[in-house]
Amino acid sequence: xxxxxxxxxxxxxxxxxxxxxxxxxxxxxxxxxxxxxxxxxxxxxxxxxxxxxxxxxxxxxxxxxxxxxxxxxxxxxxxxxxxxxxxxxxxxxxxxxxxxxxxxxxxxxxxxxxxxxxxxxxxxxxxxxxxxxxxxxxxxxxxxxxxxxxxxxxxxxxxxxxxxxxxxxxxxxxxxxxxxxxxxxxxxxxxxxxxxxxxxxxxxxxxxxxxxxxxxxxxxxxxxxxxxxxxxxxxxxxxxxxxxxxxxxxxxxxxxxxxxxxxxxxxxxxxxxxxxxxxxxxxxxxxxxxxx
Amino acid sequence: xxxxxxxxxxxxxxxxxxxxxxxxxxxxxxxxxxxxxxxxxxxxxxxxxxxxxxxxxxxxxxxxxxxxxxxxxxxxxxxxxxxxxxxxxxxxxxxxxxxxxxxxxxxxxxxxxxxxxxxxxxxxxxxxxxxxxxxxxxxxxxx
Numbered sequence: 001x002x003x004x005x006x007x008x009x010x011x012x013x014x015x016x017x018x019x020x021x022x023x024x025x026x027x028x029x030x031x032x033x034x035x036x037x038x039x040x041x042x043x044x045x046x047x048x049x050x051x052x053x054x055x056x057x058x059x060x061x062x063x064x065x066x067x068x069x070x071x072x073x074x075x076x077x078x079x080x081x082x083x084x085x086x087x088x089x090x091x092x093x094x095x096x097x098x099x100x101x102x103x104x105x106x107x108x109x110x111x112x113x114x115x116x117x118x119x120x121x122x123x124x125x126x127x128x129x130x131x132x133x134x135x136x137x138x139x140x141x142x143x144x145x146x147x148x149x150x151x152x153x154x155x156x157x158x159x160x161x162x163x164x165x166x167x168x169x170x171x172x173x174x175x176x177x178x179x180x181x182x183x184x185x186x187x188x189x190x191x192x193x194x195x196x197x198x199x200x201x202x203x204x205x206x207x208x209x210x211x212x213x214x215x216x217x218x219x220x221x222x223x224x225x226x227x228x229x230x231x232x233x234x235x236x237x238x239x240x241x242x243x244x245x246x247x248x249x250x251x252x253x254x255x256x257x258x259x260x261x262x263x264x265x266x267x268x269x270x271x272x273x274x275x276x277x278x279x280x281x282x283x284x285x286x287x288x289x290x291x292x
Numbered sequence: 293x294x295x296x297x298x299x300x301x302x303x304x305x306x307x308x309x310x311x312x313x314x315x316x317x318x319x320x321x322x323x324x325x326x327x328x329x330x331x332x333x334x335x336x337x338x339x340x341x342x343x344x345x346x347x348x349x350x351x352x353x354x355x356x357x358x359x360x361x362x363x364x365x366x367x368x369x370x371x372x373x374x375x376x377x378x379x380x381x382x383x384x385x386x387x388x389x390x391x392x393x394x395x396x397x398x399x400x401x402x403x404x405x406x407x408x409x410x411x412x413x414x415x416x417x418x419x420x421x422x423x424x425x426x427x428x429x430x431x432x433x434x435x
Contacts, residue, residue: 042304045304151304211335213334214335220360224337234304
């Protein structure tokens with residue numbers, strides 16, 4: 001049975017832990033709002049971009065001269081998995097879930113006899129995948145210096161990936177990130193970016209408009225496809241940012257609540273022990289007095 | 293202003309403008325063009341330059357680098373990779389733009405030694421950047 005002093009120390013330490021987790025939760029809540037705003041502000045661009053690209057891709061179609069970024073290399077042998085995670089932990093299952101999805105994907109591809117290459121963005125994903133898949137790593141992009149994700153960061157990642165594609169290092173690229181639904185739910189998602197897949201919306205009126213293109217369609221496609229890669233990575237980064245903060249917020253909320261429960265339990269135990277000590281002392285005094 | 297159309301200027305990070313305008317002058321890849329209401333549907337890529345909007349509150353200028361514009365009968369949407377309101381355009385921002393174009397050019401020269409295409413494209417981008425400085429009264433940095 002722990003002494004009274006031990007119990008008191010325990011309670012104090014859990015109390016300070018609760019203060020820390022509470023503070024982290026509040027910081028995450030503030031950051032979440034900012035991340036959500038950023039993700040929302042970026043949405044119009046991505047939507048318009050995809051709509052135009054879908055129209056363009058449909059009109060250029062499968063002609064032989066269509067850019068490789070759109071049609072692919074014609075092979076499907078080497079897969080590049082771009083695993084995007086956070087730089088920091090303490091955010092529940094956020095990083096682990098993304099890594100798990102990527103691992104499943106990698107295992108499936110390996111079982112099919114494909115070659116898998118892994119590029120990680122964010123420290124936690126690299127740490128998580130290193131043990132089992134370390135030999136597949138081809139690179140890592142460090143984001144720890146980045147305070148606020150900007151489009152230029154996405155461009156940097158896109159440039160890296162496109163340079164590898166131009167060198168013929170892989171045929172298919174897929175990004176892994178976490179889609180933000182709400183604070184309690186973030187869905188790890190896999191999205192193929194090369195060859196580009198655009199979701200054409202049938203009900204959209206814009207698609208039916210016949211556009212003139214200046215310069216011609218293919219020149220525009222060649223110019224826009226690399227930007228499309230950057231745009232998709234940018235949205236993924238923003239979704240990831242919001243998801244990370246959301247996951248951290250609910251993880252810290254849980255931790256705060258657990259700490260509260262623990263303090264309650266410890267306090268009851270402490271009071272009980274104290275009462276026992278007092279009772280003991282009384283018995284000793286009374287029996288001493290009786291003996292006289 | 294009887295005939296107006298919807299105009300949106302969007303950069304990847306945020307939407308910069310969304311308003312009813314009379315006309316928009318766009319620095320297209322093959323030359324400047326002005327879009328007004330009922331313009332034929334057109335999609336064009338942009339070169340670095342100045343975008344001029346004739347809006348209800350007079351003229352507004354934006355400096356845009358690459359991207360594209362989508363023009364249809366009832367509206368114009370410009371998706372610019374980087375868009376800066378004219379007033380926020382400082383020498384520092386401009387130098388940063390020119391520097392990145394310069395680096396891209398140098399890199400293209402190293403990577404594609406036997407293919408003139410990408411190198412020419414990068415050189416044109418750089419030249420456009422420098423020319424844009426003349427329009428807005430800023431001098432490019434020396435290399």
